[in-house]
Amino acid sequence: MFQKDYDKLQQIANKISDINSAIFLLEWDQQTNMPQEGAAERAEQIGTLSTISHQEATSNQLGNLLDKLSNFQKDLDPESYEFCLIKVMQRDYEQKTKIPADLIGRFSQATAIGQHKWERARHENEFNIFEESLSEIFELRKQMAKCHSPFDCIYDPLLDEFEPEMATKTVQDIFNIIKPQQIALIQKIQEDYKRNPIDDSFLFQNFDEKKQWDFGVKVLTDMGYDWKSGRQDKAAHPFTTTFGLGDVRITTRIHSNNFMSGLFSSIHEGGHALYEQGVARNLQRTSLGTGASLAIHESQSRLWENMVGRSLSFWHHYYPILQAIFPSQLGNVSINNFYRAINKVEPSLIRVEADEVTYNLHIMLRLELEIALLNGEIQVSDLPDVWNCKMQEYLGVTPDSDANGVLQDVHWSCGIIGYFPTYALGNMISAMFFDKAKSSLDNLDAKISQGNLLPLRNYLKETLHCHGAKFTPNELMKKIFNSKIDESFYINYLSNKYEEINSMI
Secondary structure, three states, X not given: OHHHHHHHHHHHHHHHXXXXXXXXXXXXXXXXXXXXXXXXXXXXXXXXXXXXXXXXXXXXXXXXXXXXXXXXXXXXXXXXXXXXXXXXXXXHHHHHOOOOHHHHHHHHHHHHHHHHHHHHHHHHOOOHHHHHHHHHHHHHHHHHHHOOOOOOOOOHHHHHHHOOOOOHHHHHHHHHHHHHHHHHHHHHHHHHHXXXXXXXXXXXXXXXXXXXXXXXXXXXXXXXXXXXXXXXEEOOOOOEEEEEOOEEEEEEOOOOOOHHHHHHHHHHHHHHHHHHHOOOHHHOOOOOOOOOXXXXXXXXXXXXXXXXXXXXXXXXXXHHHHHHHOHHHHOOOOHHHHHHHHOOOOOOOOHHHOOHHHHHXXXXXXXXXXXXXXXXXXXXXXXXXXXXXXXHHHHOOOOOOOOOOOOOOOHHHHOOOXXXXXXXXXXXXXXXXXXXXXXXXXXXXXXXXXXXXXXXXXXXXXXXXXXOOOOOHHHHHHHHHOOOOOOHHHHHHHHHHHHHHHHOO
């Protein structure tokens, strides 16, 4: 009886996964290739498939199967594929049955249109183009959150969607600990710069875009990105998407006058992609065949982007190669000056371009705004002015345009509200992973300085990636670290790194 019912569950899991992969493919095409006039029809297509996916994931047949199979769980190994699939699908079922299918359909259509409106508004630097769509998206997300009541905070169910078992208050408590420490570190670094200033102007010359692309491809290849199971394209906002464990795609954006932007975007998205490509193949076409959560996912991208890609060890190998590609721009710049420049701490307007020390402040600002919008404390029409005031409060800078301010992120147009905190949480977890990797692998820094990045990729694959979504974030943290998120690793990492940088002349 168990095997027969379990086989039915597996078939339903495969069907839902296939439908969702088709949705992801439509969304990827929307952001990379779709003609402008296709937006309205694409919204209908995505809305239709999203409704079907929701209906399948909330069917009575699935509910009855899960009830039957739950009786067998006590006899299964808690780390077995069978136990974990039943557990995760049961959780998904309980969450999704609270939301009506028509609400899912309306939300999917609204975000498909919102994505198009956001791109136009950003291009034309006019928030009003996007305002109506954004108001509808926030209203729909609020309705979806209320389907999960009661809760301590309306933000809780939205955050839980991306970071299971994480409460808003827990995030706020962590932020309250790290915020004063990061502000103090920023102030110290700015004082250090008065005595030992950093000139990073050489990073903003003209760099041939094709050469930038090719260098990024080389780094991704060295990281272990499998090109037979993926590809890289250009998008307004870099992202990673997975249509299956054999098709994990990344995007980046290239600026001719800002070389590091495209490179670090590629490395960042490559970190996400390595996670997806590293999931055990027996988990494919199920809800287990992806990362455990967005914070765990972000820990991998930030680890590769910052702790590897911005490290001195990394550039001992790659800087001579880069100098050979761009001799007129970098030939006379020492590696120490280059290293200091790519790690320059300077409050800035754009989150994805932010340095490691100021980055989390961008996230804290967005969390505050999302909660205020959901609680009705501010309206969407207030956002441009409130955003500018908050940027001045948090970072001491005021956007010169909506495109560089409230319109800079793609997340809200996609309805991804509740997601932003996972970026900062990912930063903290990344420091824990990198510390553990360095203690587990012999001479990791030396390997990185030789361009040998595969030992780190393999370690992360064996320690984390292979598990997919079998375990919750809390279960993974206990399994790997025997600890909850410990922000001290990240603060110590930043303090030690910038003390080293300041000592360079």
